[in-house]
Amino acid sequence: MTSSKPHNTQVLQTYSPQAILNIFNNAIKAPAAEHTLIRVKGIYEPGKGVDYYGYYYDTLSDEATGSSMTLKVPAIMRERLVPYKVIDFTGFVTRKLEEKGGAIRIHLNLSELHEIKQAAFSDTEHKALELIRRKANKGYKEVDGFLTRRILSNEPPLISVYIGTTSIIDQDIEHALGEAAAFFNLRFIRISLTSVQEISTVFDDDESDIVILARGGGSGLEIFNTLELSESALLLEPYFMTAIGHREDVSLLDRMADKSFITPTALGNHLRQLYNKTIEDIQGSKARLAEEIKSQVKLGYENELQVYKNLLTGKEKELDLLRSKPPGLNLKQVLVYMLLALLTGFVLAMLLLR
Incomplete structure (x- = not known):
C-alpha cells in the first residue's frame, strides 16, 4: 500500500463519484463544491494515456454503483496510481461546456493523493461492473x-x-x-x-x-x-x-x-x-376515425343542401319578380302590329301621291 500524508489537517467529508454526480445533477446553480477542495474515494481506471499539457484524463468509478466520471490527473502524480485500485485523495470539481452540442462535462481534479488500496471488489466483480457499463453505453432496445x-x-x-x-x-x-x-x-x-x-x-x-x-x-x-x-x-x-x-x-x-x-x-x-392495450387503442382509433368521417359526410351534406336551398330561393325571387310585372306582348303579336303599321303607312303614301 502506498500512501502520503496530507499537507492540511482539516478533516473533509469523503465523497464517492456517485454522490458528486447526484449533487451536480440535482443542482440548478453551480454547487458550492465546485472549485472547493473535497475528499474523494473511488476506483482508478487509466485512460488513453495522452499527455495534455502535463495532465491526463482518466476515470474514477464508484465502488458501489459502477458509475464513473472523468478524473484529471497531474502527470507527476499519475505514476503513483495503480489501475483498478481504490484511491483516496483531495481534489476539486470543475465543469466545462463543450463547444459541440453544448453539453456540460463534470471533471474531478486530483490535487493531493492520500491512499491507494485494494479495491473493494474482486476482479470478477470489477469485470461484471465493466459489462454493466458496456450495456448501458450500448443502450437497452425498446x-x-x-x-x-x-x-x-x-x-x-x-x-x-x-x-x-x-x-x-x-x-x-x-x-x-x-x-x-x-x-x-x-x-x-x-x-x-x-x-x-x-x-x-x-x-x-x-x-x-x-x-x-x-x-x-x-x-x-x-x-x-x-x-x-x-x-x-x-x-x-x-x-x-x-x-x-x-x-x-x-x-x-x-x-x-x-x-x-x-x-x-x-x-x-x-x-x-x-x-390488449394495443388492440384497444386500435379499436379506439377506428371508432374515432369513423366518427370523424361521419361528421365530415354530414357537414358536406349540410353544405350541399344549403347550396340547393340558396338556388331555390333565388329562383323563387325571380318568379315573384316576373309575376309582379304587367303582362306584355309576345314576339308574334309585335310582328303583326309592325306589319300593319307598314301597310297603313304605304296606303297613306299612295293616297297622298294621287
Whole structure:
C-alpha cells in the first residue's frame, strides 16, 4: 500500500463519484463544491494515456454503483496510481461546456493523493461492473415499442423462450398470456439451465425476433451471474429478455437484458396486457376515425343542401319578380302590329301621291 500524508489537517467529508454526480445533477446553480477542495474515494481506471499539457484524463468509478466520471490527473502524480485500485485523495470539481452540442462535462481534479488500496471488489466483480457499463453505453432496445408495431401491422413476432429440460413454466406463460397467445408466435426450446455451455446456445439464436431465457425460482441461480454468459448476451442481435424466478437479487444476466421480469408468469402477464392495450387503442382509433368521417359526410351534406336551398330561393325571387310585372306582348303579336303599321303607312303614301 502506498500512501502520503496530507499537507492540511482539516478533516473533509469523503465523497464517492456517485454522490458528486447526484449533487451536480440535482443542482440548478453551480454547487458550492465546485472549485472547493473535497475528499474523494473511488476506483482508478487509466485512460488513453495522452499527455495534455502535463495532465491526463482518466476515470474514477464508484465502488458501489459502477458509475464513473472523468478524473484529471497531474502527470507527476499519475505514476503513483495503480489501475483498478481504490484511491483516496483531495481534489476539486470543475465543469466545462463543450463547444459541440453544448453539453456540460463534470471533471474531478486530483490535487493531493492520500491512499491507494485494494479495491473493494474482486476482479470478477470489477469485470461484471465493466459489462454493466458496456450495456448501458450500448443502450437497452425498446422491446415494447417493437411488439406494439408488430401488433399494429398484424405481423406476429417469432419469440423463442428457452426453458429447462423438465420445466413446466411454459404452461404458466401460456396461461398468463390468455387469449393473446394466439397472436404471438411462441416456441419453447428446452435446454439444461445448469450448464453454461447449453445456456450459451441461447446467444447463437439470430433468427428469432425476441430471445427469452426463463426459469422458475429455487437454487442454482448463481449460474446467471457467469461472466461468459453475460458477455455473450451483450453481443446478441435479437431483443433479449429474461424471466428468472427471483425477487430479491438481480442477476448479471438480467442486467444484460433489454427487459427483465421477476417470474415467467410476470412475463406472460406483460405480453397479454401490452397486446390488449394495443388492440384497444386500435379499436379506439377506428371508432374515432369513423366518427370523424361521419361528421365530415354530414357537414358536406349540410353544405350541399344549403347550396340547393340558396338556388331555390333565388329562383323563387325571380318568379315573384316576373309575376309582379304587367303582362306584355309576345314576339308574334309585335310582328303583326309592325306589319300593319307598314301597310297603313304605304296606303297613306299612295293616297297622298294621287
